[in-house]
Amino acid sequence: MPSIPVMLPSRKHLEHEALRAAESGSPLIVLGRSGSGRTAFAGRILLARAQRGNPVYRLTGAHALRCVPFAALAAVVAQLPGVTLRAGTPAHLLATLAHIAATQRPTILLDNAEEIDVQSAAVFAQLADSGVLSLVCIARSVAALPAPVRQLAVSSGAHRVGLEEIGFDDAVVLLEGFLGGRVNVSAVSFLLGYSGGNPLHLRELAFDAQAHESLAVRRGYWTLNPGWRPRGERIAELVATRLSEQPAEVREAVEILALTGELSLDFASMLLAPEVLDRAHDAGLVDIEGTLGPVPRVSLGSALTPHTVLATLGRRTLRAHSTLIRATLPRADMHPHTRLALALHSQDLDVVASPEELLLDAVVACRARQFESVIVLTRMVEDASFAQWSDERARTELALLRTQALHEAGRVDDAMKVLAAVPARGDERVRMSAAWVEFSGRGNLPGALTHLAAHEDDSAQVQVFARLLLLVGNQPCDIQALVLDAANPALPADLRLRIHSQLLAESIYRGAPSDTLAGIGQVLDGELWQAASPSARGELLHALHLAGIHDSIHQPALTAIKARLDWDTLAVDHATFVIAQACAVLEQGDAALAMDLTGQAQAMVDAADPHRLRGLIAAYQAVAAVMLGDRDQAVESYALFQASAVTSGHALRADAERSLLSVELFLHGRDAATMYCDRLVEDARARGRQLLVMRLLHDAWRLGLHDSASSITEAAVGMQGALARSLLRYAQVLEPVEEGAEAACVEEVVAEHVGTGRALYAAELANRAATLARDAGNRARASALLGLSAELARPLVGVNTPSLGRIRIQPAVLTEREREVCARAARGDSNVSIAEELYLSPRTVEGHLQRAYAKLGVSDRRQLLPVT
Structure with a gap:
């Protein structure tokens, strides 16, 4: 029995429905473009049926046999058990199939069903309609099916499945299956984009990149060199096979559209005869959209992409097509991306x-x-x-x-x-470009400022840029001057937007994440956003990301802004995007996922690190490692951060330094961590970054460096955001109240943390409150809060912090039996079930647990960290 093809996440629901339909005897029609995974989809259904004893017979239609009457019927009958196929009449073939069908009730799969001869199609449709066999047809579309099967497909009893382009999660599953290992999300994004959402193309592209050593394992992930472009024999053979049965003029139409990209129907008709466009469209190779709208558009279809088609063409063909396009279409009227495609190929052709x-x-x-x-x-x-x-x-x-x-x-x-080598080296734009490369690419802020030293004929723009670099580099600067700069219409749009982005990030550090979200919305609505380049627009994402960390990742305003952004146009650097995701999941307490994401980001910057992100990535990687108890990784990542330039991370660096407090404690001890915290708090206060002060005091409390909930509450006064609102109540719920006053309910604040996506903070607060209740002699209250903390922390696999209060099972200090008992208790097993599994008495199990608790320094099984 062959293995069942992999299930794609986006098609799980479709598969369940199709399987139910097939089991009920309904004809199943699976529709999709060539390479869409339609055969694999049907294969999963049929293999599941075959495993239940339902015989399956397969046939793939062939264009050359489409005009041979009953060719498909004969091919199926030849597969039937106990049948020796001799020359016989169609009636004999039909009788043989009907007899076997009546006794076996088989399933017949017709792949490439549009190429089945019409006579055989009529037989299969009739037997399926009468219920003596199950029919599964795979085709490009219902309209392409032979008439008898087409009539069956549109009947009320048939079940049709239309397979659309695969999505990101599908591509992850497929690529990991093809390559046999974890695949970097950046590689998935690039390959999926080049494939047009076609599974077959995705596979061939992956193997093409691998063959050209552009897809390799870095840090445990298959990672793609961002400079790779499809060009191998596998791609050429794939596209050539797809187009081989088409006439020359249709193939030429596809090649020309690959070179021009999407065109208006008017322009396409200038290059290609209308009847050729119609034939290409009918074959599914060309899409014509918006034919009822004002500007109909023509583009490649059938999951063909310009990259895959152009990879098949030789220089002579490219030159001929380029010449035709240039001679036919006015350059001034071409879409900019069409001009760009022509320009690139002109370079290759030495034009x-x-x-x-x-x-x-x-x-x-x-x-x-x-x-x-x-x-x-x-x-x-x-x-x-x-x-x-x-x-x-x-x-x-x-x-x-x-x-x-x-x-x-x-x-x-x-x-x-x-x-x-630029002749006008003194030109201020050249100097600013040099300063930015020195700053961002080399991490050398003093060197960057040297390029911006005042010249006699400088415009104000040069000094504005110098102020901006100081802010981006986390150095003291004239904030008020930058506020005026951002409003100066005489400055270029890109520079003004970059200033806006950095000022918005600064406003978050100063305590206004909610106002910042509103400010980002205003920028998106303004003319500045429309005038700026995608590169400058991308810098606004730093402020957006910080707002989520310091307010709430579940903030509706944040979600609304993300929904408004055109992520394809922004073309955000993948490593930047991934590290932002890692920060968000760290805030939620999911250190395992953060470790995975930071590992992928490090693999990306191994290939190229133009913005010196390695240090920033390493900082968050070290934090995740500490939460998971991985000392070696924490040491390695922290050393990487320490070796990085002070410009690494730009606006995110201050938050990264704040988060490293846990690493200082883990690696260097309490005194070093306290000194580190005091230094950061002093610097934040000096720069008016009160929200950072609040976060640092909260982190220090979480790490056990102090027990003053009131200091956290005082620091939260005047700060915006969901987190600040919760921290304002810490003193109420954690410190003794005056006699006669009503105690605040800690569960309410715990629920607030959960509601803003901070399960770790919620579990830590519940556990600290449990300790206070136990110290006060309220054992019942302590047990309830400890249970709440354990339940909230359960999804945080492998995570521990000083305030979470969990203990890792340490083999070195326990006997083998104590380790076995503790491991089962940590996963939630009762003493009775542990006793049954280990052939012990419940009393003996309890004895092992108590001795282990004493060695580990805990008093309750809920404090044991499950073994991963």
Whole structure:
């Protein structure tokens, strides 16, 4: 029995419905484009049926046999047990199949059913309709089916399943199956995008990248080199097979659309004859959308993507298509991405473009964050002939674009070499570009400021940029001056938006995360957002991320803003996005997932780290390691952070330093942690960052560095956000009340933490309250709160903190029997069930537990951390 193909998460519900329909005898029609996984989907249904004793016979339609009457019927009859197929009439074939069907009630699978001859289709449809056999048809569409099966498919008794493009979770499952290991989320995103959501293309792309050593295991994850593009034989063979049965003019139409990208129907009709477009559309190779709207659009269909199609074309074909497009379509009317595609292939074909065209195309690529494309388009910048260009402005602009692209690709030294060769090295834009590469790429703030030293003819923009770098680098700066800079319409939109983004982040640290969310909404509604580049827009995400950490990840305003953002247009750096997710799950207490995400982010920056993120990632990785008790990982990650530049992480660095308090305690002890906390608190107060003060005091309390709940409450006064509102009540619920006063209910604050996604804080608060109740002699209250803490902490696998109060089972201090008993008690087993499993008496089990508790320093099984 063959293994059942993997179930895709997005198709689980469809599969359950299809299986029920097949078991009830309904004809099952599975529809999807070639490579959509339709055969695998039907295969899971049929294998499940076969395991229950239902015989299955399979047939794949062939175009060459479509006109041969009863060819498919004969092929099926030949598979029947005990049948020797001799030359016979169609009536004989039908009688044989009907006889076997009446006794076995088989299932017949017709794959590629649109290629089944109509006579056989009529037989299968008739027998399925009469209920003597089950029929499963796989096809591109109902309309493509032979008429008899098509009539069956549209009947009320048939069950149809339409398979859409696969999603991210599906791609993870498939890629991990193909590659045999964990796959980095960045690799999943890139490969899924190139595949067009087609499982077959996804597999071939993964193997293509692997064959070209662009997909390799880094830090335990298959990680993709971001500069990879599909180009291997596997891709060429895949697309060639898909197009092989099409006439030459249809194949040419597909190739041309791959080169132009999406076109208006008017433009497509200028390049391609309408009848050719119609044939390509009918074959599922081209999509024509919005035919009733004002601007119908034409693009590739059948999960074909420009990358996969173009990977199959030789230079001669590319040159011919490029020439046709350039001669037919007015460049001024082309979509910018069409112009960019042509420009890139012109470079490969050594077609000389004008400086004006190159500049326009490179700007489009840079705004789309297609930095590898910018590098290709601007490679002439480093040629000797480039110096002979008479248009110095175009030369400078192209050099600046190349610098940015090289920087983003992690080639910092190459970027600085380009700037060093620019004739107008004193140009303030060149100096600001050099300062940014020095700051962000090399982590050298003093060196960056040197590039911005005042020149006599400088505009105000240079000093504004210097102030911005100080703020981004977490250094004292003139905040009020930056507030005025952000409102100055004379400054470029990108610079103003970057200032806005940093000021919004600063406002969070100063205690206003809720106002910041409103401010982000105002920016999104304003002209500045529309005028700025995607790169500048992406920096607003730092403030958005910080608002979630310091207010609530469940804040409705935060969710609404995320829903408004066009993430594809933003084209956020994947490592930045992943580390933001890691921070969010750390706030929730899920250290295992945070460790996974930070590991993936580190694998990404191993390939390229243009923004010096390694140190920031390492900080949060160290925090997760401490929560999981992994000392070796904590030491390694903390050393990475310590070795990183002070600019690493930009606006997020201050939060990373705050979170490292737990690492200081774990690695260096209480005194070192106290000194570290005092230093950060002093610095935060000096800079007016009162929310950071509140967070640091709360963290210090969580880590057992102090017991003053009132100091947390005092620090929370005037601070915004869900967390601050909960911390305001800590003194009420944790410190003794005056005689006659009503005690506040700790469970209410615990519930508030849970409601804002902070299960760890909730469990810690309940456990600390349990300790206070026990110290006060209220054992019943202590037991109830300890039970609440244990229940809240149960999903936090492997996590422990000083306030969580759990203890890891330490084999070195326990006997073998004590370890066995404790491990079962930690997972929730009763003494009776433990006794039965280990062939002991319940009293003996209790004795082992009590001796183990004494050695471990706990008093209750709920304090034992389950063994993972």
